[in-house]
Amino acid sequence: MDWLAVAVTVCVLSCLWVSIAALRRSRHDSAQSWLPPELLEAELVWSEREFRCEHPFAMVARVDRVYRRPDGVLVLVEFKRRAVARVYRSDIVQLSAQRYVLQRAASNVSACGYIGVAHPDGRIQMLAVRLEGAAKVEQRLARMTGLRTQGMEPSGAIHPAICHGCLHRDVCKRRPVASRGVTFARRQSRQRKATRS
């Protein structure tokens, strides 16, 4: 009788173990399904990891995910929760800054990154973006430093929609630079079409 109880317990535990393993495998597979073909063979090396650099600019960047391709090149992924699969200029600037910092820690970082748009229904869509070079990032950093410490004249928002949701409107006198935002969106749309074709 005792042996029977032991056998039943072992069977139940084995079933439980197998179902947990299957559940975990399916979760892992579903987690992988949204990855672009370039990253299917890549290894995930870091998640939510902070990197710093001190020269020529003191910078800190927290990367969402970094994958290592089989050829050793690191690829950056940044997640954004949005209802529409769209890349904004700020996403590219952020990812380029992350690449700039990561390049000082690990030399081989891809010039292409991915914006993972997490939709409210749980889907994740990966959009490939071409990142800005180190010179452009340094130019932005110099501009930012000038704005903060040298009293340079700031420009307005890149799109009127940014002003609508801004809570500094009561003191702000600037007008948005609409054309820049529209141009950027058009350029992005053209790039995506070119990538698809």
Place this chain on the structure above:
Amino acid sequence: MPVGFGPTRCIACGRERILKRTTRASHITASELADCSVCEQRFLFDIARGHRRSAASRRSMATGTRTHAALHSAALLEISQSGTNGRCCIALALWGESDPRTRRLRAWRDQCLMVRGWGRMAVRMYYAVSPDVVALLAGRPRLRAALDAWLSVVVRTLA
């Protein structure tokens, strides 16, 4: 050319004042650079007057944080299954890889548990359970804090 925050003329009130730091001292963050590219004026207002975001914006930021936490726990699970980092999954999720507590727990596992039969079995059980615990911790800051406090005490005892 490190960037520092010194006395600067405030755009909002026009007076000379020390600008408030919004992030880590003396380091520019990638997010700040992205904010600055969207609207330079808003970026300076954020420094001078503090971050002002609408209720909808705050809600969407909170949702984004939860999404990030869930994706991070899934990533930790994937990293732990790749077997390249010693698979200290819970400690990794709580404290990160470079934390001395994580290293101490790993040393305890390697020096005390892995040399005994029952210890190896306990480690195998821990590996089986810990990814699910990490998934459970995502988006539950109270549970995370409680586990953090308890495990810190355990690590201190081990030391």
